Amino acid sequence: MVKIKVVVCIKQVPGTTDIHIDPQTNTLVREGVENIINPFDNYALEEGVRLKEKSEEISQTVALTMGPPQAEQILKDALSVGMDEAVLLSDREFAGADTWATAVTLAAAVKKIGDAGLVIFGKQTLDGDTGQVGPEFAQRMHMPFIGYVSKICKLDRKSIQAERLMEHGYEIIEAQLPAAISVVKDINEPRVPSLRGKMKAKKMEIPVWDRHHIGLDAEQVGLSGSFTQVVKVFTPQSKHEVMMLEGSTAEQVEKLFGKLKQLNVVQGA
Amino acid sequence: MDIKVFKDKCTGCKLCQKVCFYDAVDIKDKMAYINENCILCGACIEVCKFDAIEIKEQAPDMDFTDHRGIMVYLETHDGRVLDSGFELLSEANKLKKDLDTPLYALVVGNICQDEAKKAFRYGADWVYAAMHAVFENHFDDIYSKVLVKTIKKVKPDIFLGAATPFGRTLIPKVAAILKTGLTADCTGLAIDSQSKLLKQTRPTFGGNVLATIVCKKTRPQMATVRPHVMEKIEIDAPKQGQFKEIKIQPGHYGTQYKMTGTDKKQEESINLSDYEVIVAGGRGLGEGKNFSMLKELSEVLGAGLGASRAAVDSGWISYPHQVGQTGKTVNPKIYIACGISGAIQHLAGMQTSDIIVAINKDAAAPIFKVANYGIVGDVFEVVPKLIERIKSGKPLIE
Numbered sequence: 289m290v291k292i293k294v295v296v297c298i299k300q301v302p303g304t305t306d307i308h309i310d311p312q313t314n315t316l317v318r319e320g321v322e323n324i325i326n327p328f329d330n331y332a333l334e335e336g337v338r339l340k341e342k343s344e345e346i347s348q349t350v351a352l353t354m355g356p357p358q359a360e361q362i363l364k365d366a367l368s369v370g371m372d373e374a375v376l377l378s379d380r381e382f383a384g385a386d387t388w389a390t391a392v393t394l395a396a397a398v399k400k401i402g403d404a405g406l407v408i409f410g411k412q413t414l415d416g417d418t419g420q421v422g423p424e425f426a427q428r429m430h431m432p433f434i435g436y437v438s439k440i441c442k443l444d445r446k447s448i449q450a451e452r453l454m455e456h457g458y459e460i461i462e463a464q465l466p467a468a469i470s471v472v473k474d475i476n477e478p479r480v481p482s483l484r485g486k487m488k489a490k491k492m493e494i495p496v497w498d499r500h501h502i503g504l505d506a507e508q509v510g511l512s513g514s515f516t517q518v519v520k521v522f523t524p525q526s527k528h529e530v531m532m533l534e535g536s537t538a539e540q541v542e543k544l545f546g547k548l549k550q551l552n553v554v555q556g557a
Numbered sequence: 558m559d560i561k562v563f564k565d566k567c568t569g570c571k572l573c574q575k576v577c578f579y580d581a582v583d584i585k586d587k588m589a590y591i592n593e594n595c596i597l598c599g600a601c602i603e604v605c606k607f608d609a610i611e612i613k614e615q616a617p618d619m620d621f622t623d624h625r626g627i628m629v630y631l632e633t634h635d636g637r638v639l640d641s642g643f644e645l646l647s648e649a650n651k652l653k654k655d656l657d658t659p660l661y662a663l664v665v666g667n668i669c670q671d672e673a674k675k676a677f678r679y680g681a682d683w684v685y686a687a688m689h690a691v692f693e694n695h696f697d698d699i700y701s702k703v704l705v706k707t708i709k710k711v712k713p714d715i716f717l718g719a720a721t722p723f724g725r726t727l728i729p730k731v732a733a734i735l736k737t738g739l740t741a742d743c744t745g746l747a748i749d750s751q752s753k754l755l756k757q758t759r760p761t762f763g764g765n766v767l768a769t770i771v772c773k774k775t776r777p778q779m780a781t782v783r784p785h786v787m788e789k790i791e792i793d794a795p796k797q798g799q800f801k802e803i804k805i806q807p808g809h810y811g812t813q814y815k816m817t818g819t820d821k822k823q824e825e826s827i828n829l830s831d832y833e834v835i836v837a838g839g840r841g842l843g844e845g846k847n848f849s850m851l852k853e854l855s856e857v858l859g860a861g862l863g864a865s866r867a868a869v870d871s872g873w874i875s876y877p878h879q880v881g882q883t884g885k886t887v888n889p890k891i892y893i894a895c896g897i898s899g900a901i902q903h904l905a906g907m908q909t910s911d912i913i914v915a916i917n918k919d920a921a922a923p924i925f926k927v928a929n930y931g932i933v934g935d936v937f938e939v940v941p942k943l944i945e946r947i948k949s950g951k952p953l954i955e
């Protein structure tokens with residue numbers, strides 16, 4: 289059996305920290321918001337790089353993204369932390385993709401890359417924030433999927449054993465390869481790129497694939513290939529004024545106790 | 558791309574450029590141009606005062622009259638139906654009045670009939686129950702089989718499930734098998750009075766923005782819904798509906814997975830979404846051992862214990878307690894934030910809580926912007942006093 293490749297899917301997102309609401313127009317202002325790699329995807333990349341460092345079974349690590357041409361930047365970042373290769377899926381026709389159309393597009397690309405034994409996703413993104421791309425991709429590829437992975441216990445050419453964080457605690461699950469997983473923050477601590485890594489990344493050419501390279505029809509991608517559609521984006525009404533509980537500590541606590549009592553959380557005089 | 562700016566209407570006012578999250582608007586000669594960064598999210602259309610931007614929708618005239626009713630999937634754990642399922646049934650019971658269609662509950666698990674029949678109390682007209690030991694482990698391949706089978710048979714117009722970790726693994730798989738649209742982690746559902754489509758509203762960008770999503774081309778319209786946002790309403794005198802047991806032949810339910818270990822006995826108060834009250838601590842607690850104080854508060858309140866990223870990264874408490882963008886999203890009735898500054902990433906995970914109480918010594922801390930009740934004070938004075946007050950049941954001041 290040939291050695292396996294590890295593919296890590298990453299997405300470029302607008303960093304949310306600086307987004308604020310314009311009190312005049314009640315709209316969102318994104319001035320100065322930088323595009324960043326989706327934070328969860330840093331853990332996915334780190335895990336891919338670590339697996340390759342640890343295991344003889346892995347031939348290559350590949351970072352994959354679908355996005356506009358400027359998404360090349362996050363692939364450079366991926367190369368600089370130690371991914372071997374990167375592929376950019378970019379085509380005007382990919383625009384407006386929902387999670388299903390995204391999953392279909394990524395799946396076609398992973399097939400073209402070939403020999404993928406493990407495909408790693410982040411838990412969810414900052415912008416779309418659905419966490420659906422991983423599971424829908426896995427179904428499209430007929431792969432098993434382990435979500436919310438906090439530790440990879442074992443990986444060989446045939447199978448993976450991973451710990452996942454569910455609502456009621458951790459579970460350790462085993463599945464045959466090829467498989468897909470999504471990772472949570474707890475799994476590792478991502479490294480910062482070295483100077484050497486950055487230099488290497490700068491020199492590397494990143495191939496750009498459009499719909500034709502991966503053999504998909506126009507009806508399968510972007511808005512046409514999507515089942516859901518965003519019809520409205522708006523800012524929530526700011527809901528309330530804060531009521532400050534003033535006074536000495538004892539008075540503050542007394543007031544808070546009164547509120548908690550009204551809310552039926554505590555009893556007593 | 559299917560987005561268009563009308564030359565005659567656009568004034569080049571730049572409002573669209575300001576609201577675009579994706580740097581996709583260029584203004585040239587007093588006119589907006591949409592560039593290749595556009596993802597067709599529609600934020601510009603919402604804000605344009607001149608109706609100058611349009612996304613062309615091919616509205617296929619499809620006939621979905623063979624799809625009727627709302628189906629709600631009820632998740633189970635340790636032989637019991639989770640509350641999130643009953644909440645969803647209660648919500649669906651309201652929605653169905655706008656559609657005049659039946660409400661189906663689909664209960665799957667290693668459970669007994671009486672437990673499955675509880676769905677009638679929350680408005681189900683029909684209860685489909687798959688009750689078998691094969692469902693002991695939460696494996697998406699086994700569960701998806703019975704969900705897909707039932708959906709294909711009953712053909713509901715709408716399918717809803719709770720956005721729990723398992724729901725968010727299983728339901729995308731089901732949607733992908735059925736080749737239909739799925740909206741993630743909704744906090745609001747409504748029926749459009751004209752088109753009768755399900756309008757699915759959900760927070761994105763860390764809760765700073767709400768998006769409304771529809772599924773026009775395929776059926777069922779599927780959504781996962783954030784637990785504890787909808788209210789669970791028990792019906793006074795429920796009518797007895799139809800109970801259908803789905804026969805399970807274990808041979809048909811093979812799995813690709815093997816469970817090799819569980820650690821369910823975990824520290825208590827870890828499953829934050831089980832709690833109506835959550836007490837959470839941040840950097841303001843200073844060091845790890847001070848969490849014992851918060852733990853005590855959580856115990857006297859019967860609350861779950863949460864933490865900000867700062868506290869988890871410092872190693873004061875384990876990751877499953879983390880609330881926020883890179884941790885859990887919670888929705889309790891009451892969230893008590895102690896020594897948490899309220900960075901936007903933390904707010905993303907808790908700002909939809911019904912009531913937020915903030916205790917922080919810095920009056921300018923952003924947490925007070927989302928709080929309902931605020932105490933400017935030292936957590937080391939306030940929290941012990943509060944514990945004392947609750948335990949003694951006696952007023953602190955005469």
Ligand SMILES: Cc1cc2nc3c(=O)[nH]c(=O)nc-3n(C[C@H](O)[C@@H](O)[C@@H](O)COP(=O)(O)OP(=O)(O)OC[C@H]3O[C@@H](n4cnc5c(N)ncnc54)[C@H](O)[C@@H]3O)c2cc1C
Nearest residue numbers: 297298354387409410412413416417418419420421740741
């Ligand atoms: C406001 C808003 C709301 C939306 N709501 C929905 C919805 O409810 N349902 C729906 O189907 N679509 C929805 N979409 C569309 C959806 O977000 C798409 O943009 C889709 O391309 C990616 O989904 P995601 O960002 O939610 O990814 P997630 O599923 O949250 O991402 C999980 C992981 O998948 C991988 N991944 C995601 N996107 C890419 C990519 N382009 N390239 C490589 N890897 C990637 C990464 O590893 C990432 O960590 C919404 C979009 C917007 C702007």
Ligand SMILES: Nc1ncnc2c1ncn2[C@@H]1O[C@H](COP(=O)(O)O)[C@@H](O)[C@H]1O
Nearest residue numbers: 839840841867896897898918919935936
């Ligand atoms: N002893 C204290 N009591 C109350 N708040 C505190 C205390 N020490 C620090 N803080 C606040 O804790 C916050 C840090 O929280 P975070 O970075 O979110 O974990 C800051 O807003 C501080 O003002």
